[in-house]
Amino acid sequence: MNRAWGHPAYPSSGPGKDVSSGSTNTDIVGDLDSRIELVEDYNSVSPLLKQLPNDERTILQMRFFDGLSQSQIASRIGVSQMQASRLLTRILEKLCEKLVE
Template identity: 55%
Template sequence: MFRELALLDEGSAPYRRQRDAIIERCLPLADHIARRFRGRGEAHEDLVQVARVGLLNAVNRFDVDSANDFLAFAVPTMMGEVRRYFRDHGWSLKVPRRLKELNVRLNSARSELTHQLNRAPTPSELAEFLGMERDEIVEGLVAANAYSTRSTEQETMRTGDGDGLTLLDTIGGPDEGIQRVIDIQTVQPLLAKLPARDRLVLQLRFFDNLTQSQIAERIGVSQMHVSRLLARALATLREQIG
């Protein structure tokens, strides 16, 4: 079919019909390539389209006079197209292109070494296998975590009552007491600098919850004087905090 195509004028109607016939005959192969990459986080329909783009590229670039047959040329072309799609579009978080390309090499090396060693290879073994520095391998392995992320709404476990817990439930939320701790740690050294009577009045009012009249009776002054002491102490704290 390719030899017949080579005899036709490119762009002519017979050329397009012959080219379409070749593509249609090879579509099952493209679909097979797409199925090999299923379950890796991308929609199967998208993978089929990408594999078929690879098939079109293979048909357009195949040299019928080369030593290779078409399948030997088309399969790597389609698989390369799908791998590039994963590299460029399949990452949940943005990472440098070199790390995406390294991830492809790591996956292949890890698979081969696992088969040889009957266990998962260490970063040092991967580095030796790929002829790279161990630090580069570690960087690539860490970057691989950015390929897929988990939704905080994803159910992760069930309670004893059978209720589902999402990832967000296990992470928790803001602690309302944090701001109180911050306030206390901020004010505490400032309180220590106040006169003893001012500190006592603030303690009785805001920690012991006494009224101004009760404070006045406790320390033996008028309620008006307590009011002035409180105002002065609070003004001093505000000025130092500000």
């Protein structure tokens, strides 16, 4: 017993350590999957994307799913790179506003 803290002292291997097998609780149970946040983000954004007009969804798809640059998007939709940049900014701002509602 650790007299200063009033609880049993941990074995020399430390808390959560199985002295006999050498494994920790984390080794046995595992860590949280960091990709869970992607699922949560998708579940938040997906309904909002469906509310966007088709042309705005297409622009987002070209940028974030197809990996096209602003210049490539601009040439496909017939505008300047600056206009494509402004469109993307406006669409993303609209999505952010809806997310915080």
